[in-house]
Amino acid sequence: MQRKFIIGIALIIAAIVYLIVSSSQASAQYFLTVEELQQKGQQMAGRELRISGAVLGETIQFDSATLDLSFDVVHIPGDNKEIEAQGGLAEVLHQAVIDPTLPRLHVVYNGPMPDLLKNEAQAIMTGTLDDAGVFHASELLLKCPTRYDEAVPEQTGN
Amino acid sequence: MTVDLGFGLLILALIVTSYAAVAAIVGVSRNDNRWVNSARLASLITFPLLTLAVVVLLYLITTGHYEVSYVYAVSSNAMPLYLKLTALWGGQAGSLVFWSWLMAAFSSAVMLRKWDRDREFLPWVIVVTMITLIFFLGMVIFFENPFVRFWGTPMGARIEAMFPPVGSELLVPNDGRGLNPLLRHPGMIIHPPMLYLGFVSFVIPFAFALAALITGRTDDRWIRITRRWTLVAWLFLTIGLVLGMRWAYDVLGWGGYWGWDPVEIAALMPWLTGTAFLHSVMIQEKRGMFKQWNMLLIILTYDLVIYGTFLTRSGVLSSVHAFAQSAIGPLFFAFIALTFVVSIWLMLLRWKSLRSEGQLQSLLSRETLFLINNLLFLGLFIECFWGVNFPLLSELVTGQKVTFGPEWYIRATGPLWGGLLLLMGIAPISAWQISTIKTLGRAFWKPFIPSLAAVGVVLALGIRQPGAIIGFWLVALVASVTIYEYWRGIRARSHSTGENVFQAIWRLTEKNRRRYGGYIIHLGIIFMALGVIGIEVFQQQTQGALTPGQQLELADYTVTYKSLAEWDTADGKNVARAVMEVSRDGKVLQELYPRRDYYYDSQQPMTIPGVRSTIEDDIYVILVDWEPISTRQATFKVFRNPLVSWLWFGSIILILGSIIAVWPTPERESAR
8 A cells, every 4th residue: 555655746746746847857948148159159059048248339229110129238147246346337337348359249120219228237038049150139138237325315404 | 224224124134034943943852932932923913014124115116215325226317116016126136126025925924823733843944934935135245236336446446235335435326227128017017026926935835744744743734724825926926937938928929828938947946836836736635645755846946936036037138247257156156055955855755655555556547647747747847857957068079069959948848738638637537546438438428429510610621730739628628527517516416416517616616726726727827828829820910012002911901001290298208109000901990009119218119019809819919110200111020929818718717716726715724
């Protein structure tokens, strides 16, 4: 009798493990920097990827009739420690945008123009790379590190 | 002065709390009731102390004491009073104070119960609740002090400190930064407190569980004492989660309600283990089985509650980095690790006395089905845990960061949710102990047939997605099983007592609140499942740029853009609001007003959809973008979310069911 239960429990556990493994193979997203993406190049084509980079303001193009949006992002380090070591996210983004030697990536997206999409914003994009090396984003997240934390607040004169 | 008073109260509370924990231990080791009584009184005092501290903080917030950095961060002159009050939990420091206050309230409520028969639990319940409180108060006092003020040094720098650095002057800003606009929503006002109420109430069953382990009274006494606490905790946690979903649907403007964000998952994980616990304690009460398992579940739930508090503490948006930089993150993990290891160790010490009194006898018996239910809940928890933590792990091991998006969670968890629905349909009609295919089949075929009829209807409507067909079948199955169970009970009662149907329903529910309340909860869950299937499988969307008079078509709806207006409001925001007309078959149904608010002070936009909600579907319109004044062209996104209002309706049914289950039963209470 007890054997039946052990087999049953084992089957359920196996099913859970299977679900985790199969889903991971099908829909895990690889988090890469622009540089890593360009090094790996075509072997990553067609896979679901997450890329983070600094938005280059002058490259932003948006057609409000078709909602076609395109822009370039510049490589920034993927590692938080590295970012901190280089003076924080805001500084890293700022340096990336003015440094023409860093690798860049062309991104296309269809959808509303996000409010936060502007020069020196950090874009975190989910999507796939095509054969021509253009990144097709299906999801677009933006972060703008503000410095208003550091500013001394306005105060009354006492 | 007031600020010092608030901080002093916190310190006093920490001292009293520490004393209570120590006195309780002394009382046990000397077997001296006077010490235990003293500990009990001390833990009762924490509540008024922390209430005062909360009042002081609220006073500072509502009167605009912006020299206090917490007040500066979460409040502003333009905010209405009710929002200022909710700013108490609008940031990290305040929400930790709020947590501590709830912990003090709940431990006091427990202290006030009659202890005569369970005297040996008392000191250990004090110890566990007080240690938890010490941890949170310590966090507040030493790392996340809400009473810290701004000071200007002679060098012109700004410092945040509790006490004035030498030679510095107090800086008093004119206005605060204000609560994050996304949090200024009715759902957000009650969502965090509900979640926290749920979190904190789970500490009580955990405290009794540990008391049972330490004293060796590992029978089901601790479970009986805390079973209402568990239900209440579960209810609040559920309400908290649903409100969070509703808030996301109403405010975040992406057309959905759940995004499998780590913060959401952190709140879901204790719910998963808590729900498993809620089910499996019934088996321990009835059959004396699953004792080790129940211990494990409540320990897990407790630590997940602490973990959830850590991740969710200040709503959605503040970055996790804030934690990484302060010492609070590692300390949280240390506390979680320590309590987990100690609890598991205690459990292993009592492992033998936690052995099952009965044995599983048949694969289809109710006990076995409960066991499977538990495994599925635990499986869901493991998937969530894996999904949240795998990115860290993969980076450590392979250097390659991998993340999981919603698609991963839907794929991985979907079948398990389906399995739970199936169990919800089978378990209520399976027999205890021995149940075979034959006996189960005999009970099962009557409710089974209507569920097949429902599948017929679904197919006739032209629905072909396998996920949806299975989902609708399961929903129909659970519904008909639940109704069948009710009907059987009613018929039996009215036969034997001659009561009419309504009397029978009333008396039946009254006689066994937990059982029939539970069935109502199940009904609520399947209504919610309808909503989930509707939006997950059948959501449609379209988008386009329109000039006034132009329209978008979606399913058989037409959404016409009428006009757009933009203005500034007195409370410091810019509002752009479109007027849209929804019609179907040429008949105008409703006007919708999707809008976007832009908050000048925090430079943050907020997209509020216009929603037409019916039991059939929601038409959900988002104002995406517009050309300022000149062309009056604007871009809209329109979603059709079928059945989604059932999600909210189901959650109300679920709450009603929980209240029925929790409601005190007078006769039994006095018999105890």
